[in-house]
Amino acid sequence: MSVYRWLDERLDLDRFNKKFMRKAFPVHHSFFLGEIALFSFVILVLTGLFLTFNFEPSTRLVKYQGQELPAAYVSVLYIDSLPFGKVIRSAHHWAAHIMVASVFLHLLRILISGAYKKPREVNWLLGLLLLALTVVVAFIGYSLPFDAFSVTATQIGYGIGKSIPYVGDWIAQVTFGGEYPTVHSIPRLYALHVLWLPLLLMALIGAHMLIMIKQKHTQPRYAEEVAPGKILGVPMMPMQISVMTVLFLLYLGVLFILAGAVIAHPIEVYGPPGTSTPALKPDWYFLWIYGILQMIPSSWQIPLPGGASITSEFIGGVLIPGILGLAALLLPFVDTRKTKQRYVELPTEHPMRTSVTVGLLFFFFVATFAGWKEEFGMTNGQLWAMLIFIPLAAWFTTYVLIRQVWGKRPADE
Amino acid sequence: MADKTSTTRRAILQASLGAGLGLATLSSLFVAGGLKPKKEITPETEPPKEGDRFVVAEGPDKGKLITLDLLPLGGPFVLAWPKDPKTGVVKNGERNNLTMLIRLNPDEYDEETRKNTDQGVAAFSAICTHLGCTVSQWLADQKAFLCPCHKGIYDPRQGAKVIGGPPPRPLPMLPVKVENGEVVAAGGFLSPVGVIAGRSSAKPRV
Numbered sequence: 001m002s003v004y005r006w007l008d009e010r011l012d013l014d015r016f017n018k019k020f021m022r023k024a025f026p027v028h029h030s031f032f033l034g035e036i037a038l039f040s041f042v043i044l045v046l047t048g049l050f051l052t053f054n055f056e057p058s059t060r061l062v063k064y065q066g067q068e069l070p071a072a073y074v075s076v077l078y079i080d081s082l083p084f085g086k087v088i089r090s091a092h093h094w095a096a097h098i099m100v101a102s103v104f105l106h107l108l109r110i111l112i113s114g115a116y117k118k119p120r121e122v123n124w125l126l127g128l129l130l131l132a133l134t135v136v137v138a139f140i141g142y143s144l145p146f147d148a149f150s151v152t153a154t155q156i157g158y159g160i161g162k163s164i165p166y167v168g169d170w171i172a173q174v175t176f177g178g179e180y181p182t183v184h185s186i187p188r189l190y191a192l193h194v195l196w197l198p199l200l201l202m203a204l205i206g207a208h209m210l211i212m213i214k215q216k217h218t219q220p221r222y223a224e225e226v227a228p229g230k231i232l233g234v235p236m237m238p239m240q241i242s243v244m245t246v247l248f249l250l251y252l253g254v255l256f257i258l259a260g261a262v263i264a265h266p267i268e269v270y271g272p273p274g275t276s277t278p279a280l281k282p283d284w285y286f287l288w289i290y291g292i293l294q295m296i297p298s299s300w301q302i303p304l305p306g307g308a309s310i311t312s313e314f315i316g317g318v319l320i321p322g323i324l325g326l327a328a329l330l331l332p333f334v335d336t337r338k339t340k341q342r343y344v345e346l347p348t349e350h351p352m353r354t355s356v357t358v359g360l361l362f363f364f365f366v367a368t369f370a371g372w373k374e375e376f377g378m379t380n381g382q383l384w385a386m387l388i389f390i391p392l393a394a395w396f397t398t399y400v401l402i403r404q405v406w407g408k409r410p411a412d413e
Numbered sequence: 414m415a416d417k418t419s420t421t422r423r424a425i426l427q428a429s430l431g432a433g434l435g436l437a438t439l440s441s442l443f444v445a446g447g448l449k450p451k452k453e454i455t456p457e458t459e460p461p462k463e464g465d466r467f468v469v470a471e472g473p474d475k476g477k478l479i480t481l482d483l484l485p486l487g488g489p490f491v492l493a494w495p496k497d498p499k500t501g502v503v504k505n506g507e508r509n510n511l512t513m514l515i516r517l518n519p520d521e522y523d524e525e526t527r528k529n530t531d532q533g534v535a536a537f538s539a540i541c542t543h544l545g546c547t548v549s550q551w552l553a554d555q556k557a558f559l560c561p562c563h564k565g566i567y568d569p570r571q572g573a574k575v576i577g578g579p580p581p582r583p584l585p586m587l588p589v590k591v592e593n594g595e596v597v598a599a600g601g602f603l604s605p606v607g608v609i610a611g612r613s614s615a616k617p618r619v
Contacts, residue, residue, distance in 0.1 A: 152546055156562060156593070159544030159608040170449060177451035181508065275470045275492050275511060275539075276549035277561050292543075294563045298575045298582075311581040313544050374564055 017237065023213055024233030025240040028220045030113075034105035035244060037134075039251050040099035041205065047092040048194060054079045058188035059146055059183060065411055069272050072146040072186050076267050086263055091255055093264035096138045098255070100285050103131045103344075112354055114335075114345035115218045121332040123215070126208045133201055135183065135285060140193040142283075146186060149280050151273040154180060154189075160317035165308040181273075218344045281371055288363075291317045291370030296384050324360075351402035359395030366390050457506030461495035461514055461587060465598040467514060467536075468496050468503055476503075484516035484534060489551035490558065490569075491515075495541045497597060509606040511539040511547060512587060513558065514596060515569050521556075526572040529588035529603070534596055536587040537573045539564055540607040543580040558584070 008014055025031075058073035061068040064077070066235060075309035080086040110116055118123035158180040161172035175192070177184030216231060223232040234240050270278060282290050293316035302310040310319070335353075347354040370383045467479040470492040474483065479493055490513040494505040504510045519533045526535065537558075541548050546562035557576060558567040566577035573584035585606050588599040 152562065155546055156544045162608045163544075173450065174448045178452065179509070182450060184450040275547060277547045279561050290563070293579060296579050298565075298578070298580050303579060309581075312579040312582070316579070319545075 020213070021235070021237035023236045023240075024216075024231050025236060026217050026220050026223060026233040030109045031217070032247060033102050035247065036102040036251065037099055037106055038205065039248050040095045040102060041201065042248075043095045043252070044092060045198065046097065047088050047095065048198075050085075050088050051079060051092060052194050054082065054085070055144065055190075057144070057186050059181065059186050060282070067272075070146045070359045072144060073267065073272050076145045087256065087260045090262070090264045091259035093141075094259045094262075096141060097264075097283070100134055100138055102128075103127075103134050103283070107131060108357065111331075112347040112350075112357055113218065113352065114340060114353070116332045117335060117337065117341060118332065119219075119341065123208055123211045124332050125329060126204055126211070128325065130201070130204055130208065132325070133197060133204070137193060137197045137201065139286075140189050140197070142265075143187065143189045143316075144193060145267045146273065147267040147270040148273050148278045149265070149267075149270040151181060151215035152277055152280060153282060154185075154249065160313060163311055163314040164318055165304055165310060165314065166306070168314075181376040189396055216342075219342055220344055221346060224343045267270075281366055284368070288308070289317060289321060291367040291383075292320055292387075294373050295367075295370050295387070296381050297380060322377055348402055348406040351399050353408070354402060355395045355398035358398040359391040362394035363387065417599045445533040454556050455506060456497065456500060456502040457504055458510075459497075459504055460601055461504065461510055461512065461598050463598055463600050464497040464498065465504070465594050466498050467493040467512065467598075470494050470505070470511060479514060479596050480592060481516070481532065481534070481596070482594070484514055484596070486518070486533070488515060488553060488556060490518070493536075509538070509540055513537050513539040513548065514589075515582075517556070517570065524525070526570065526586070527619050529572075529586050529599070531590045534589055534591055535569055536589045536596070536598070537567075537569065538587070538602055538606045539584075541580060542582045542584060542608065543578070545608045548584065550570075563570070573604070 001251065004013065054075060056071045058071040060071050062071045062074055064074045076089070078085075079089055110124065110127065139153075139157060142150050143157075144150070154176070158172050161175060162168045164171060173179065175188075177186075177188035217233070219232060223230070223387045226232060234243075281287065293313065296312040296316045298312055300312050300315055304310065366383075366387045372377070372378075373383060435510050465606070469475050469477045469479060469483065477483065477498070479491065484491055493512050494503050495510055495512060496503045514534060514536050516532075518536045519527060519530065521533075522530055522535065529535065539548050540546075541560040541562065543560065543563055543565050546560050548558045548560040548567065550559040550561055551557075552559050552566065555566070555567070555576075556570065558569065558573065558580070559565070560567075560580070564578045565575060565580035567573040567580070567584050568576045572586055575583060576583075582604070585602040585604040587602050590597050590599045
């Protein structure tokens with residue numbers, strides 16, 4: 001306590017506490033998704049710290065048990081041999097999965113409750129940027145162990161970058177250190193994965209949270225009924241902090257049980273990179289792109305002036321995800337209603353927005369399913385029919401259902 | 414008078430600030446050019462050229478010089494690295510040099526393709542033109558190459574034309590001859606290897 005008083009006399013901590021530590025947090029379970037993403041980031045940094053101390057970012061060949069193997073691959077084998085090394089590497093991998101999932105679910109929550117509207121456009125844009133960065137950092141993380149799986153996956157990422165007309169070659173070579181794989185590739189991807197992109201993530205997460213504190217949370221529905229126009233919630237100190245600590249510890253426990261029980265990315269199973277391509281599917285959050293890439297026939301080509309052209313890999317790998325991203329970026333500037341700027345909107349009271357979201361989710365599901373094109377013996381025609389009609393049917397059914405079940409309720413405007 | 418002085422001062426400050434920032438940006442662009450790594454050509458990374466032999470790239474025969482008896486008639490294909498016969502250097506330092514050698518009945522090839530084969534042996538780049546994976550599977554029933562990444566299928570009998578899946582263009586062919594039973598390159602790849610930056614034209618890059 002005297003330490004606190006000593007610091008308070010010099011730094012005026014009391015004023016800081018009154019200003020920030022009393023911030024009211026609305027209590028609602030769906031509001032924890034962003035926090036889970038934040039916890040994931042913290043754990044990724046901490047486990048990453050351990051990994052960086054032992055990882056060797058190089059593809060030069062070194063002698064290992066009578067074989068010549070890339071140094072990066074050998075150093076991951078070394079990490080796996082350390083006490084709990086394998087579990088920590090596995091936890092790093094699992095936390096990345098959870099981070100991507102929670103960022104996406106957080107986005108869905110914001111989307112279906114209309115919390116992207118004015119004045120929160122900036123945080124919506126920052127959030128989209130954070131989602132994109134999270135996926136990019138996770139993808140680059142794959143490249144680092146330099147095993148057969150990771151080299152092939154990175155090869156595909158390089159190819160997608162390179163397929164962008166005119167500038168693709170430059171972008172891909174700058175990102176992947178030349179015509180992947182070269183001796184420059186792993187050092188460059190390593191720097192991006194452990195230094196520059198995490199710094200950028202930290203800055204953006206900081207901005208995201210400061211803006212949230214400045215603008216305040218959207219209020220859950222009950223707040224509107226209990227105390228209209230007032231901000232309801234528990235203060236950051238001591239209540240929200242306690243809840244967060246419990247959640248964090250719970251998360252930590254579940255993560256490490258999972259990481260220990262299911263070791264992620266066992267590199268000794270994949271082996272060092274060879275000349276043949278291993279049979280592999282990407283991570284779940286890339287499966288929809290993987291599915292679409294297989295559905296686009298080689299005939300889809302649009303020539304551009306100057307010898308460039310829009311090719312199948314550009315359409316599947318860049319154009320379709322790009323269009324979806326652009327639509328998301330534009331959303332708050334299209335939906336400019338001035339209603340419910342302080343409160344969340346119930347999904348059932350906005351049947352069109354909710355049903356379009358459900359339709360989009362089904363688009364992702366069907367595109368993901370297309371990743372098993374060969375296993376299910378599907379033709380492109382069948383898959384395209386499914387990819388167009390199932391999301392439309394899901395959108396229509398959801399819309400009708402919401403109107404039928406909730407539509408008659410008086411909208412409280 | 415005082416007004417005029419301060420306006421001039423501001424104009425000079427703005428001009429010098431603008432010029433300074435402009436020059437700094439321009440010179441940083443010059444530095445940014447170095448972000449794209451230099452391509453280092455060594456004997457191991459040189460592209461295949463006329464006269465090169467081939468060695469097996471993987472498996473129990475790895476490193477063995479490829480002769481007719483190593484190539485089963487009717488497939489499957491063999492993955493190979495080119496080898497300079499004079500220096501003995503195996504050109505496995507550049508992934509784009511990975512070549513697939515296939516031996517089929519000479520009558521099976523179409524006219525255009527047959528010109529670049531000898532005694533039924535044909536050579537193609539093993540790097541998928543879709544997203545750069547190694548085309549590493551052989552479909553025995555279709556007599557075709559399959560890239561396992563996104564299921565691109567190429568028909569060797571029609572100059573590795575795409576007969577299924579997403580690849581934008583055929584696998585580049587490498588003309589070969591057979592001399593004393595050894596497979597010899599009769600030239601380099603006839604079109605650019607691998608993914609080309611948003612280009613689909615099959616014109617060779619010189």
